[in-house]
Amino acid sequence: MHSSLMETKNVSVFETYDELVKATAELFVRLADESIKARGRFITSLSGGNTPKGFYARLAEKEIASQVDWSKVFVFFGDERTVAYQSPDSNQRMITEHLLSKVPLNRENVFALIDPDMDPKQTAIDYERTMHEFFRLAGDELPEFDFMLLGLGDDGHTASLFPGSPALQETQRWFVENKVEKLNTVRLTTTFPVINNSRNIIFLASGKSKAAVLKDVLTGPEGKYPSQNVRAENGNGKLYWYVDKDIASEL
Numbered sequence: 001m002h003s004s005l006m007e008t009k010n011v012s013v014f015e016t017y018d019e020l021v022k023a024t025a026e027l028f029v030r031l032a033d034e035s036i037k038a039r040g041r042f043i044t045s046l047s048g049g050n051t052p053k054g055f056y057a058r059l060a061e062k063e064i065a066s067q068v069d070w071s072k073v074f075v076f077f078g079d080e081r082t083v084a085y086q087s088p089d090s091n092q093r094m095i096t097e098h099l100l101s102k103v104p105l106n107r108e109n110v111f112a113l114i115d116p117d118m119d120p121k122q123t124a125i126d127y128e129r130t131m132h133e134f135f136r137l138a139g140d141e142l143p144e145f146d147f148m149l150l151g152l153g154d155d156g157h158t159a160s161l162f163p164g165s166p167a168l169q170e171t172q173r174w175f176v177e178n179k180v181e182k183l184n185t186v187r188l189t190t191t192f193p194v195i196n197n198s199r200n201i202i203f204l205a206s207g208k209s210k211a212a213v214l215k216d217v218l219t220g221p222e223g224k225y226p227s228q229n230v231r232a233e234n235g236n237g238k239l240y241w242y243v244d245k246d247i248a249s250e251l
């Protein structure tokens with residue numbers, strides 16, 4: 001892999017998945033500490049899918065979890081499927097099982113999406129209102145997440161921002177329902193303006209099957225994949241790619 005690419009795109013490559021998730025947990029600890037020292041809280045947006053499971057499990061381990069002041073950590077869900085909480089496909093359920101139920105987090109610090117399977121449009125409106133009530137910003141100011149965790153899909157999607165889906169065009173809303181034709185479903189997702197205004201945006205991705213798409217996302221022409229629309233646009237913002245050797249094998 002070219003060292004210039006590693007530098008310009010801030011890509012960190014780890015030998016194994018296990019090392020990758022350990023390093024991501026350590027990054028969380030460091031950024032939590034810095035945010036809490038600077039601003040008194042650490043506001044996170046967590047992602048679904050399979051890849052982050054190992055990260056959540058690592059972070060929940062005593063030796064790592066004990067380094068975080070959980071009373072100052074706030075949790076939002078970056079995207080969700082339109083399923084009931086009990087469904088194995090529920091991101092909220094997965095994140096709760098792997099992390100939130102295992103660390104000393106106050107219940108009121110976790111912001112849930114209520115009944116995403118019932119009425120996606122209303123769920124998105126309600127969740128956006130929850131975000132507004134938490135951040136209490138004036139006018140058209142955007143929220144600043146301290147830790148915006150993202151994944152990479154094999155079609156280049158991120159969060160629930162799929163290629164060709166309407167939410168890619170969203171410039172005003174913070175959180176929307178998004179029709180995903182190819183999956184014949186509706187998803188709920190944070191929008192690009194919010195993602196890109198985060199202080200730290202972390203792509204966590206792994207596995208040989210996504211090596212070609214990662215190469216294309218990082219080195220191919222812009223505008224082909226939704227994940228290429230992710231940029232650190234906040235003056236204090238930083239974008240990290242945390243990947244394993246397998247997914248980086250074509251770089």
Ligand code: 6PG
Binds near residue numbers: 050052152157160
């Ligand atoms: C979700 C996501 C999604 C995910 C990618 C990668 O709800 O599925 O948040 O954007 O990060 O699809 O998923 P995997 O880690 O399962 O490959």
